Amino acid sequence: MNLSCQSCGAQLVVADTLRTATCPYCAAPSVVERPPTPDRPPPTFALGFVQTPQKARELARETLLRRSFWAPSSVRNASVEELRGIYVPAWLYSALAESDFSAAIGENYTETETYTTTENGKTVTRTRQVTRTEWRPLQGRHTEYVPDVVVTASSGLPNEELEQIEPFDLRALRRYDDALVAGWISEEPSLPQEQCLQQARTEVTGLLRKRLSAFMPGDSHRNLQYSTQFHHESLVVCLLPVWVMALRHDPKSPPLHFLVNGQTGKVYGRVPVSWVKVALAVLLVLLVLGGLYLLLSPILKGM
Amino acid sequence: MASVEAQCQRCHSRLEAEDLRCPVCALPTPKPPRAAAREQARVIRCSNCGAAIAYSVEAQAPKCAFCASEMRTETQEDPIDQADRFVPFEVGTDQAHEALKTFLGKGGFFRPQDLASRAAVDSLQPLWWPGWKFDAQVEVTWTADTDAGAHRSAWAPHSGATHLELHNILVSASRGLTLAETQALSSSYDISKAKPKPEGPPGAQVELFDVTRSGARRQILSAVESTAREHIAKADLPGRRHRNLRAAVALSGLDTAHYALPAYVLAYRYGKKLYRVVVHGQDPSCVLGEKPVSWAKVAVAVLMALALVIVFLLIQAS
Numbered sequence: 001m002n003l004s005c006q007s008c009g010a011q012l013v014v015a016d017t018l019r020t021a022t023c024p025y026c027a028a029p030s031v032v033e034r035p036p037t038p039d040r041p042p043p044t045f046a047l048g049f050v051q052t053p054q055k056a057r058e059l060a061r062e063t064l065l066r067r068s069f070w071a072p073s074s075v076r077n078a079s080v081e082e083l084r085g086i087y088v089p090a091w092l093y094s095a096l097a098e099s100d101f102s103a104a105i106g107e108n109y110t111e112t113e114t115y116t117t118t119e120n121g122k123t124v125t126r127t128r129q130v131t132r133t134e135w136r137p138l139q140g141r142h143t144e145y146v147p148d149v150v151v152t153a154s155s156g157l158p159n160e161e162l163e164q165i166e167p168f169d170l171r172a173l174r175r176y177d178d179a180l181v182a183g184w185i186s187e188e189p190s191l192p193q194e195q196c197l198q199q200a201r202t203e204v205t206g207l208l209r210k211r212l213s214a215f216m217p218g219d220s221h222r223n224l225q226y227s228t229q230f231h232h233e234s235l236v237v238c239l240l241p242v243w244v245m246a247l248r249h250d251p252k253s254p255p256l257h258f259l260v261n262g263q264t265g266k267v268y269g270r271v272p273v274s275w276v277k278v279a280l281a282v283l284l285v286l287l288v289l290g291g292l293y294l295l296l297s298p299i300l301k302g303m
Numbered sequence: 304m305a306s307v308e309a310q311c312q313r314c315h316s317r318l319e320a321e322d323l324r325c326p327v328c329a330l331p332t333p334k335p336p337r338a339a340a341r342e343q344a345r346v347i348r349c350s351n352c353g354a355a356i357a358y359s360v361e362a363q364a365p366k367c368a369f370c371a372s373e374m375r376t377e378t379q380e381d382p383i384d385q386a387d388r389f390v391p392f393e394v395g396t397d398q399a400h401e402a403l404k405t406f407l408g409k410g411g412f413f414r415p416q417d418l419a420s421r422a423a424v425d426s427l428q429p430l431w432w433p434g435w436k437f438d439a440q441v442e443v444t445w446t447a448d449t450d451a452g453a454h455r456s457a458w459a460p461h462s463g464a465t466h467l468e469l470h471n472i473l474v475s476a477s478r479g480l481t482l483a484e485t486q487a488l489s490s491s492y493d494i495s496k497a498k499p500k501p502e503g504p505p506g507a508q509v510e511l512f513d514v515t516r517s518g519a520r521r522q523i524l525s526a527v528e529s530t531a532r533e534h535i536a537k538a539d540l541p542g543r544r545h546r547n548l549r550a551a552v553a554l555s556g557l558d559t560a561h562y563a564l565p566a567y568v569l570a571y572r573y574g575k576k577l578y579r580v581v582v583h584g585q586d587p588s589c590v591l592g593e594k595p596v597s598w599a600k601v602a603v604a605v606l607m608a609l610a611l612v613i614v615f616l617l618i619q620a621s
Contacts, residue, residue, distance in 0.1 A: 003344040007355065012344055021344060028355045030344035044331055045323065048376075049360040085360070094329040096313070096553060107448065107456035134455050140462025143444045144551045145314075147329035171517070173323050175334065175377035179347045179365035183357025217446045217460045217547040232313040234330050 005030060017156075019087075019186035029183035039193050043176040044236035045092065047168055049184070049262040053083055056243040056260040063267040064247070064256075072274040078249035078256065085262060087186040087239040089153040090162065091193075092170075093200035095233040099142045099208055101226035105218035106133040133220065142215055142226075146207065151199045153189035153237060157259075159199060164268035165261040168240055172263065181239065189237055197235055204228070245269075316439075316557035319516070321380040326520045327554045350374070381515045386433055386563040390494055392503035393585045399427060399567040402587040403580055407571075407594065413604075415597040418573060425570040425577060429507040429584070431563035432477040432485065436494060437523055441467040442553040443531045451542030458546065465539055467531055473562070474526040476512050476519070480566070484581050484591055491586040492564055501563065503584070509563055523559055528552055 003012045003021075007028035014021045014032055021030045036042050051059070057080055068075045113130050116123055148170050152159045174180060205228055212226055241262025246255040247269075258269035309318040309332070311325040324331050347356045349367035356374060359366035365374040394402070407419045415421075443465045448458035471494060475485035501509060514522065532550050540548070565584025570577050573595050580592030 003342065006344060006346040014344065028346050029357045030346050032342065032344050034342050044334075048358065048363050050363060052360050092331070094324075096328065105460035107453075107458045107460065109456035132455075136454075136460050138446070138460040138462055140446060141444050141464050142551050143442055143464070143553045145328040145553055171379060173379055175323060177365070177376045178345065179356050179374050180358050180376055182347045182355070182365060211551075215446055215549050215551060217448045217462075217549065218458070232328070232330070234313070236331050 003030075003032065017188050017190050019188050020181055020184060022183070031178040031182055031186075033178075034188075039191075040189050041237055043089065043239050045173045046087065046176045046180045046239040047170075047172055047241055047263050048174060048180060049085055049241040050172075051241075051243065051260060051262050051265050053085065053243070055265065056245070056262070057083060059260055059265050059267050060243075060245055060247070060258045060269065063269065064258075064271060067271045070273045070277055071271045072250070072277075074249045075256075075271060078247040080245060081248040081255055082246040084244050085184050086242050086244055087181050087184055088157050088162070088242045089187055089189040089237050090150050090240050091153050091189075091196045091200060091235050092238040093149040093151065093197070093204075093233070093235050094145065094147050095204070096231040097144060097146050097204060097208060097228050098231060099212065099226045099228040100139070101142060101212055101224065102137065102139045103216055103221045103224040104135045105138045105216060106135055106220035106222070108133050108219040135222075136218075138217075142208075142212055144211070146204050149200050149203055149207075150238070150240070151196050151203060153191050153196055154187050155190045156187065157242065161259060161268060162240075165242065165259050165266045168261065168263055173238070176239065186239060193235065197233075200235070201230060204230070314553075314555040314557070316554065317559065321382075323377070323379045326517075327524075327557050381517050383512055383515050384519070384561055385512055386431070386509070386561040387499060388494075388497035388560060389431060389499070389501045389509075389563045390492055390497045390565055390585070391501075392429060392507065392565045394565075394567070394582065394587045396427065396429070396504050396567075398587050399429075399569065399582045400424065402582045402590050403569055403571065406580065406590040406592065411594075413596050413600050414594055415573070415600075418594065422571045422573045422578075425572050428568045429504045429565065430479070430568060431501060431503075431507065431509045431565055432475070432480050433510055433512045434476055434485070434489070434562050434564050435474045435519060435523055435559050436562050437469070437472050437474065437527070437557060437559040439469045439472075439527055439557040440555045441469060441527060441531050442555070443467060443535060443550050445535050445539070445548065445550040447535075447540055447545050447548040449540050449542035449545040451540075453542075459542075461541060463535075463539055465531075465535060467534055469527065469530060472526065472530060473564075474523055476514055476522070477510055478513070479510055479568070480581065487591050488564070488566060488581065488583055488589065491583055491589050493585060494562060494564075497562060503565055507565075512561065519559075523557075524554075527554060527557075 003014055005012050005023040005028060008026040010023055010025040012021045012023055019032055108131050110129050110131050112127050114125060114127050116125050152162045208228060243260035243262050245258040248255045260267050311318055311330055313330040314328040316325055316327045318332060322332055349356050351372040352370040354367055354369040356365045356367050362373055407422055446462040449461055452459040473489040477485055531552055567582040569580045578593050583589035
């Protein structure tokens with residue numbers, strides 16, 4: 001797609017998935033406006049970047065060093081090849097969840113039990129207190145608002161990876177303004193709304209299992225089953241600040257991919273495991289065990 | 304702070320003008336979208352010098368690189384709201400003194416006899432204490448163990464749903480008065496008489512709210528929850544005893560207002576000690592406070608009880 005720069009009139013080449021562009025000639029940061037579609041509504045909210053690029057780099061390095069014990073030694077000296085601050089689109093979901101549940105509730109009671117035992121060679125009868133559980137069925141309803149569910153709207157950042165750098169502090173939410181993303185990379189939602197809605201509902205259903213478990217009375221419960229209906233659902237786009245980093249540690253292997261939460265600084269990244277190091281460690285342990293055995297076997301035999 | 308009357312589309316709770324999302328159910332508040340008719344690239348300009356603006360992570364705001372002016376964006380604000388309704392004093396200073404006299408006179412057996420005559424009033428301070436008033440409809444779903452329908456275990460599980468209409472519930476925000484005091488005072492206020500300006504004896508102080516809006520909402524929500532729980536424990540649970548009461552609340556139509564409520568705080572001296580008494584600002588018969596205990600009378604009573612027991616034992620022995 002070609003648009004002209006408002007500042008110098010040069011042609012801007014803007015990818016279809018991006019919301020922002022920087023003019024290669026005059027460096028003016030532009031924000032692209034497009035007519036909204038159902039799968040690509042204009043963002044409602046945004047969270048601003050709080051972590052500076054230097055801080056993001058430091059945080060990634062710290063995490064990397066902490067995890068570098070099993071990693072190839074080259075990882076220690078990995079250099080940041082690329083660091084980008086991206087506003088990743090996500091859907092912010094909330095709803096009134098009405099769940100009909102059924103479960104077996106365990107109510108404990110104590111009983112006095114008679115038993116026989118042998119004491120000093122004689123058979124005697126004794127009593128003792130035992131705790132037993134009575135299972136009672138319970139059906140009911142649980143209604144509450146589910147406020148802050150975030151699912152990714154970008155095919156570039158899978159939801160599993162986004163979950164690793166969550167939570168975001170939604171108290172700092174701002175109403176979206178073009179000026180908030182100017183000069184940064186901002187993506188357009190690239191996943192269909194329907195798919196994300198399903199994902200959000202699945203996430204809520206999982207969350208409700210915990211809520212319902214805590215909601216059950218009695219001393220224990222089992223066979224908890226529930227079906228949830230969602231009312232008054234709301235789904236809006238919120239832009240989340242994420243530092244995306246590529247770390248090059250070995251010219252031959254692909255760079256390491258790191259994510260840093262641009263607001264809270266939480267880091268996620270996979271560090272490769274060096275199988276040579278693991279094998280060496282296993283060998284060392286075996287050697288120590290063998291040595292101990294050799295040392296101790298004469299003593300053990302002598303006993 | 305200018306506030307517009309607005310309602311949440313989902314739960315009909317009252318919204319403040321600065322709210323981005325509903326505080327009860329988290330529904331985003333609407334803003335007319337500025338839809339673009341065709342695709343275009345826009346450069347955001349500084350309103351000060353006209354240079355291009357970009358978001359600055361250091362300033363955490365869009366900032367002009369040339370003139371360093373920052374652009375304000377709409378965010379969730381968290382001000383400390385102050386009372387805008389004052390319940391007027393209906394009890395004068397003299398009546399407050401009178402109420403204290405009556406309170407001290409109604410001693411009870413273990414009080415010193417000369418309490419009313421010898422107690423000297425040390426200070427009298429009329430004040431308005433801060434409190435929130437809320438109305439809400441609450442959909443409560445609950446589970447609990449009660450003794451109703453119990454078999455071998457002493458407990459049987461129950462569940463239910465209730466719709467509650469809460470009206471004019473007062474929650475204290477006062478740091479000066481204790482929770483017990485504010486609870487006892489709350490029930491006898493007539494808040495329909497509230498006025499926009501303070502009206503009362505000269506020198507009356509206004510205790511300010513010192514909780515931010517989000518903190519206030521948290522306190523109000525927990526008050527709604529505890530009110531709902533109390534109601535269920537009293538009215539809905541079968542059986543006589545209960546345990547493990549769990550309640551899930553879904554509010555709608557939450558409306559809160561900030562009130563200033565009148566009261567007199569008095570201190571009187573009896574002997575060498577100071578005692579504190581709170582007199583209601585509208586109802587002189589509502590007086591709370593502490594009174595000294597006459598240890599001589601207590602000792603006499605204990606001795607007499609002991610003597611009775613000994614006599615009783617002696618009779619039994621013989």
